[in-house]
Amino acid sequence: MATVPPGIRLLVSFDRDQWYRALTFILTFLLYTSFHLSRKPISIVKSELHKNCSSVNELATIVSSGSGSGQPPSLPSLHTDMDCSWKPFDKKNYKQLLGTMDYSFLCAYAVGMYLSGIIGERLPIRLFLTVGMLTSGLFTCLFGLGYVYNIHNLGFYIFVQVANGLVQTTGWPSVVTCISNWFGKGRRGLIMGLWNSHTSVGNILGSLIAGYWVSSNWGMSFIVPGIIIAVMGVICFFFLIEHPNDLKSMHAQSSSPGKSQVPSKSWTGVNGQTEMYMQYKDNKTQSYDTELLLPRDSVCVPAQPVVVVKRESEPSAISFMGALRIPGVIEFSLCLLFAKLVSYTFLFWLPLYITKAAHLDAKKAGDLSTLFDVGGIVGGILAGVISDKLGKRATTCAVMLLLAAPTLYGFSMISEFGLGPTIGMLLVCGCLVNGPYSLITTAVSADLGTHKSLKGNARALSTVTAIIDGTGSVGAALGPLLAGVLSAGGWDRVFYMLMTADFLALLLLLRLVSKELTSTKSRPISAVELKEH
Numbered sequence: 001m002a003t004v005p006p007g008i009r010l011l012v013s014f015d016r017d018q019w020y021r022a023l024t025f026i027l028t029f030l031l032y033t034s035f036h037l038s039r040k041p042i043s044i045v046k047s048e049l050h051k052n053c054s055s056v057n058e059l060a061t062i063v064s065s066g067s068g069s070g071q072p073p074s075l076p077s078l079h080t081d082m083d084c085s086w087k088p089f090d091k092k093n094y095k096q097l098l099g100t101m102d103y104s105f106l107c108a109y110a111v112g113m114y115l116s117g118i119i120g121e122r123l124p125i126r127l128f129l130t131v132g133m134l135t136s137g138l139f140t141c142l143f144g145l146g147y148v149y150n151i152h153n154l155g156f157y158i159f160v161q162v163a164n165g166l167v168q169t170t171g172w173p174s175v176v177t178c179i180s181n182w183f184g185k186g187r188r189g190l191i192m193g194l195w196n197s198h199t200s201v202g203n204i205l206g207s208l209i210a211g212y213w214v215s216s217n218w219g220m221s222f223i224v225p226g227i228i229i230a231v232m233g234v235i236c237f238f239f240l241i242e243h244p245n246d247l248k249s250m251h252a253q254s255s256s257p258g259k260s261q262v263p264s265k266s267w268t269g270v271n272g273q274t275e276m277y278m279q280y281k282d283n284k285t286q287s288y289d290t291e292l293l294l295p296r297d298s299v300c301v302p303a304q305p306v307v308v309v310k311r312e313s314e315p316s317a318i319s320f321m322g323a324l325r326i327p328g329v330i331e332f333s334l335c336l337l338f339a340k341l342v343s344y345t346f347l348f349w350l351p352l353y354i355t356k357a358a359h360l361d362a363k364k365a366g367d368l369s370t371l372f373d374v375g376g377i378v379g380g381i382l383a384g385v386i387s388d389k390l391g392k393r394a395t396t397c398a399v400m401l402l403l404a405a406p407t408l409y410g411f412s413m414i415s416e417f418g419l420g421p422t423i424g425m426l427l428v429c430g431c432l433v434n435g436p437y438s439l440i441t442t443a444v445s446a447d448l449g450t451h452k453s454l455k456g457n458a459r460a461l462s463t464v465t466a467i468i469d470g471t472g473s474v475g476a477a478l479g480p481l482l483a484g485v486l487s488a489g490g491w492d493r494v495f496y497m498l499m500t501a502d503f504l505a506l507l508l509l510l511r512l513v514s515k516e517l518t519s520t521k522s523r524p525i526s527a528v529e530l531k532e533h
Contacts, residue, residue: 017244024182024241025191028175029198031129031236034229035171036202038140041210041221042105042161043348046098048218049089087152097154099484101161102348103477108165110473116169117466118320125174125462130237132170137230139164140222147219172441172469173462180446180461181243189393192442193384200373323463328394329448331508332440333471335397338505339437341475341482342404342498346372346433348480353491358422371423375430380438382431393444394512397436401506404432405499412495436505441469475501 014022089097120128143160145151183191209228210221241247324330350372354365379400387396411425445468449461479501486493 021182028179032175033198033202034232037206038225038229040203040206044210045218048214049086050094088154104158104161105165106477108162112166112169113466113470117173117463120173120462125242126240129174130233132167133233135167137226140226144219144222173466176465177461189384189388189443193381196380196438196442197377333468335505335508336440336472337475338501340472341479341501343437344476345479345483349483371426372430375427376434379431379435383435383439392516394509395516398509398513400432400435401502405502408499
């Protein structure tokens with residue numbers, strides 16, 4: 001008899017629950033990757049919406065002047081603003097117009113996140129996420145159709161950005177809730193640190209896809225990502241499993257086909273989540289109490305075969321104020337506001353800063369700036385592993401924020417270093433800046449969303465996650481805006497602003513850090529006994 005191949009032995013060594021966990025991990029990873037993939041094209045297409053028309057006209061002038069005085073200077077007249085820019089972004093205030101689209105999306109995203117968490121808690125997550133992805137695909141394609149149908153109305157593009165920002169808020173609370181339902185607290189930091197790399201993967205894929213069509217047909221730079229996120233929405237509808245209990249219900253129904261369920265006596269289970277009841281194998285509705293109380297020696301009662309099964313009761317939705325009262329939610333939300341302010345300022349301004357400070361061309365600066373995202377992936381995983389080991393989420397974030405401030409100051413002197421030290425500084429900055437941001441938006445949000453005060457109400461995780469990330473998105477909108485204003489007076493002012501934001505984020509965590517350090521239990525902050533403010 002031939003031996004079983006080692007690959008097959010590896011596959012069968014995993015039980016059914018482990019396969020479903022792997023499916024949920026991969027599927028939610030790909031779902032949120034498609035969200036970021038559809039957000040990236042706008043940053044790539046900006047250079048096509050407004051080109052350097054002066055260089056085109058100068059070239060045309062040189063060609064026409066070299067053709068002789070007898071030739072009419074017709075070539076320069078062909079190169080109008082319309083030839084090298086897309087109206088209405090062909091004006092001198094194009095930076096403000098392009099910035100308006102960014103802020104429209106980010107502000108709509110920040111406002112919509114609060115609403116999305118509350119709505120998502122009251123709807124099936126699979127359906128909520130599916131609708132969000134389909135509508136996001138629609139609005140992403142709609143932006144690209146502006147090129148196809150030659151639309152030059154600024155209001156059209158602003159409307160599409162606002163609408164897309166609102167519907168994209170369905171993504172984060174939903175995927176975090178699903179991944180948290182499937183993975184417990186023991187290794188949550190490590191799992192979510194790895195899982196959170198979908199942000200960088202989506203950004204990279206979005207850049208490659210948008211860059212392929214940006215010069216020839218920038219409309220396709222939006223249409224293709226829009227189709228991708230819509231297709232992933234369909235896949236979400238068919239395959240996403242919100243909670244492991246959904247599978248248990250399915251197997252319980254399939255294991256007893258044709259048996260009627262007549263609940264006649266129920267007991268409230270753990271945390272009010274589960275009920276036990278009697279299920280008769282025929283259609284009789286004999287009272288359970290009567291069956292137990294009648295004396296067996298005087299009255300003959302036909303014995304009815306029963307099966308004890310579990311029924312999941314729907315937990316009540318948590319209110320917005322109820323979520324805010326969970327110990328740690330306010331502190332981590334405000335901390336994320338400043339942490340995300342720093343991260344998104346780097347996201348929007350880092351390539352331009354490298355171009356000016358290190359005297360590199362745009363392509364090299366863009367390639368070099370990706371190292372910041374690489375460091376962010378490492379930082380997210382490192383923060384998760386350390387916080388799992390110590391059981392202290394707030395302390396882990398605080399230490400990284402403390403180290404980030406002097407690193408930012410060193411990075412502000414990038415022009416004095418060579419290429420090698422610059423690469424090292426980019427990796428370290430990405431690690432320390434994105435580490436706390438990644439940890440708070442994933443493991444910390446999941447811990448707080450499953451706080452013991454919620455009594456097992458896992459659906460509240462959607463609201464808690466939305467509050468934390470929504471507050472952080474306010475900082476994401478403010479950071480690039482402040483950087484644009486302050487950079488006019490010198491890049492030093494921008495870095496002073498970033499260091500101040502890191503310092504404020506650190507201050508907001510001091511109470512939680514004190515609680516963790518004085519606690520004798522090595523558990524995440526959500527499980528630590530915290531007193532009310």
